[in-house]
Amino acid sequence: MENKEEILFAWGDNKRYNSQSARLKEEYGGRVQKVSISAGFTCPNRDGSVGVGGCTFCNNESFTPKYTREANNITDQINTGLKFLKKRYKRTAMFVAYFQSYTNTYGTLETIKGIYNEALSHPDINGLVIGTRPDVTTNEQLDYIEELAKDYYIDLEFGIESTNDIVLDAVNRGHNFASSADAIKRASGRGFDVGGHMLFGLPGESRESMLNQVHDINVLPLQTIKFHQLQIVKNTIMAKQYATNPDMFDLFSKDEYINFVIDFMELLRPDITVQRLTSEAPPSIRIAPNWEAGRIGDIQKEIEDRMEQRNTWQGRLYSENK
Numbered sequence: 014m015e016n017k018e019e020i021l022f023a024w025g026d027n028k029r030y031n032s033q034s035a036r037l038k039e040e041y042g043g044r045v046q047k048v049s050i051s052a053g054f055t056c057p058n059r060d061g062s063v064g065v066g067g068c069t070f071c072n073n074e075s076f077t078p079k080y081t082r083e084a085n086n087i088t089d090q091i092n093t094g095l096k097f098l099k100k101r102y103k104r105t106a107m108f109v110a111y112f113q114s115y116t117n118t119y120g121t122l123e124t125i126k127g128i129y130n131e132a133l134s135h136p137d138i139n140g141l142v143i144g145t146r147p148d149v150t151t152n153e154q155l156d157y158i159e160e161l162a163k164d165y166y167i168d169l170e171f172g173i174e175s176t177n178d179i180v181l182d183a184v185n186r187g188h189n190f191a192s193s194a195d196a197i198k199r200a201s202g203r204g205f206d207v208g209g210h211m212l213f214g215l216p217g218e219s220r221e222s223m224l225n226q227v228h229d230i231n232v233l234p235l236q237t238i239k240f241h242q243l244q245i246v247k248n249t250i251m252a253k254q255y256a257t258n259p260d261m262f263d264l265f266s267k268d269e270y271i272n273f274v275i276d277f278m279e280l281l282r283p284d285i286t287v288q289r290l291t292s293e294a295p296p297s298i299r300i301a302p303n304w305e306a307g308r309i310g311d312i313q314k315e316i317e318d319r320m321e322q323r324n325t326w327q328g329r330l331y332s333e334n335k
């Protein structure tokens with residue numbers, strides 16, 4: 014029988030995908046834990062500067078912890094988050110502030126400097142994870158983030174969601190894939206991590222069309238990637254569409270998603286680290302799909318077990334020439 018301990022993949026451990034958390038653990042000598050922050054940014058796809066109504070799938074409550082909506086300022090939010098996280102994760106090497114809600118580069122340089130600096134001035138915070146749209150990230154902001162990266166861990170993450178412009182248009186994304194590719198290229202090579210988010214299962218996609226997108230991703234200078242399955246959540250345009258026309262959606266069952274995300278990783282460039290394999294909107298606002306039992310950690314374990322059963326790993330089918 015194969016000895017599990019002896020398998021070492023290109024990324025240096027025996028996990029079957031190149032895990033960002035394992036990479037950071039190695040680099041910083043322990044767990045790197047995010048503390049979610051709501052910084053009061055808005056979104057250009059809601060306030061009319063790019064679009065109105067927002068992306069049809071978006072309800073920021075689905076990824077914003079309640080405490081960040083209740084606390085007043087960044088320091089209070091960090092303190093509230095840390096109180097809980099320090100109890101839960103006793104062996105954390107480093108905490109980083111996670112600007113997750115809305116568009117966290119949507120402001121003047123002075124505004125973002127003030128916000129990022131407030132987080133970094135907290136004695137327990139040693140870095141930033143910044144989630145944003147590609148179309149509002151300027152070179153001037155990137156220069157500033159590059160300066161910060163000389164002293165802190167920085168991960169700048171762009172919502173790519175899909176590489177199919179027809180699909181992006183149909184979900185009112187307000188930017189195309191070329192915009193994502195451009196921002197990722199402008200941000201890369203500056204001494205910080207550049208990440209992308211993919212959202213699988215949008216209307217107009219097929220399993221095959223989504224799988225083919227891996228080749229668009231592989232040619233980008235990305236360090237890290239997150240995967241999410243489409244969930245229909247309350248108070249979104251999609252919730253209305255789902256109520257009136259459910260046939261326009263082909264939502265993944267849990268089993269289908271596990272196999273799909275493994276298929277995608279088999280084709281993914283092996284040096285891109287994977288930060289997230291799945292997501293979970295709070296049950297109180299989730300309409301569909303309702304996968305039976307399983308929090309994120311359980312589903313992650315199921316994906317890892319399935320990779321083992323299939324005896325496969327990230328990049329097994331990757332080819333530079335594709």
Ligand code: SF4
Pocket residue numbers: 056057058059066067068071072073114115116146172
């Ligand atoms: S997903 Fe992001 S870009 Fe789209 S509406 Fe929501 S906050 Fe704005």
